[in-house]
Amino acid sequence: MPCPAPDPARVASDLTAARHVLEAEAKALAEMSAALGAEFTRALDLLENRLLASEHGRVIVSGMGKSGHIGRKISATLASTGTPSFFVHPAEASHGDLGMITRDDALILLSKSGETPELADIIAYSRRFSIPLIAITEGRGSALGSAADVVLALPVNGEACPLGLAPTTSTTATLAMGDAIAVALLERRGFSASDFKTFHPGGKLGQRLLRxxxxxxxxxxxxxxxxxxxxxxxxxxxxxxxxxxxxxxxxxxxxxxxxxxxxxxxxxxxxxxxxxxxxxxxxxxxxxxxxxxxxxxxxxxxxxxxxxxxxxxxxxxxxxxxxxxxxxxxxxx
The missing domain is CATH 3.10.580.10 (CBS-domain)
Known part of the structure; x- marks a missing residue:
């Protein structure tokens, strides 16, 4: 059956809600960009130096809940642009997966508040074995922020959700920060289209990069x-x-x-x-x-x-x- 034309009042209401979210998230990204400073370079130095120091080093990303979903994407982007990386679930880490993290690695931990209890064991493990730790969080003075070697702060703007509860603005900002790290590392190394194709041999992207x-x-x-x-x-x-x-x-x-x-x-x-x-x-x-x-x-x-x-x-x-x-x-x- 053909779909009836939507009610104009419903269209206006839906577009208002959508634009509120997009504008709120765009505002947060602009503020985060403006506030970016020397700590970002410190984070890149930490990651680059650790990976150069050992051919076995990886960037381990972890986060709980929605931060975990974002962490998986950040890790995938790092790996696909030449920075060895994988995601470790913080709850699984507390039940044996800490063994996946070595002294040659560096950590990026994600938490909006910085008080995510499931990250406590990874934080403690990183401090015990002197594994570099980068925090992406709103909470500079939080448990995570206080323990980290470098804090990349998220803007404290509240969520775009009208209830202020569903992770929206914060996850967008976290993802963008992860992309910024991956691309900046890519540019430092002079990662080429040929290198990119090595990690993307399949699909449309691989076809576009054929020589x-x-x-x-x-x-x-x-x-x-x-x-x-x-x-x-x-x-x-x-x-x-x-x-x-x-x-x-x-x-x-x-x-x-x-x-x-x-x-x-x-x-x-x-x-x-x-x-x-x-x-x-x-x-x-x-x-x-x-x-x-x-x-x-x-x-x-x-x-x-x-x-x-x-x-x-x-x-x-x-x-x-x-x-x-x-x-x-x-x-x-």
Missing amino acids: VRELMHPLPEAPLIPPETRMADALIVMSAKSFGCVGIVDAAGVLAGIITDGDLRRHMSPDLLEAKAGAVMTASPKTVSPDALAAEALGIMNDLKITSLFAVTPEGNPVGLIHMHDCLRAGVS
Whole structure:
């Protein structure tokens, strides 16, 4: 059955509630950003120094309830951007999972109030074994804040929930702080798109980060001939390689030109088969680096309305050929 048009008064009421939440959370993020200072750099130094000191170090994130859900996401973001990390549930930690935390690790503990009782054992464990502890909390003077090596303070704005009870503003701020830590560490290390792909090989993101060299047809699969080749022989190479083109390389091995179906039509004459490839080719063809993203190559082919590109070195030497169908089969778009 078709859905009836909503009541205008209900629409207005719903939008008012939604905008109140979004504006309250945006305000909290703006205040947190403005208040950020040297403690943030201290937190990054602590994490970076601990991870550099041992190849086995990880960032352990923990929190209870909604903070725990946010902690899992922060840990996942850290791990996916090159900072080894995992989440430990504080209640499970008190029943044996403290053994997952080593002296090589660093801790990020999350608690709005800083008085979450389930965190007490992890806090005590970190102090006993000198494991660096970063707190993300509103309570600087709380049990958590007082014990931490660094406190990254959340804004004390109250929740966006009209009852002031459901974690909304505080969890948004906590998540944003975790994202800030992950991205700042990423930038410190010069984490590249290639590094990112290592941790995201699947799905749409992995497809977007594929490189030309991963999809191209390498030599000798790519059709290449010298410029003095008779066009009768060039056509045989074009047909055998099935890419609808052939590249022309000079004596230095540099790609000097390309012959496509369009070039054949433009030079159609009784003497075409006896002509030299160098006389028929289109000089200085568009090429792509083998290290370029496959999405970039696909964009070039779409813009120029062509179906293939030669991949060349900075010196102009061809190392392969990428076809539009290669990109589409791999899910690049």
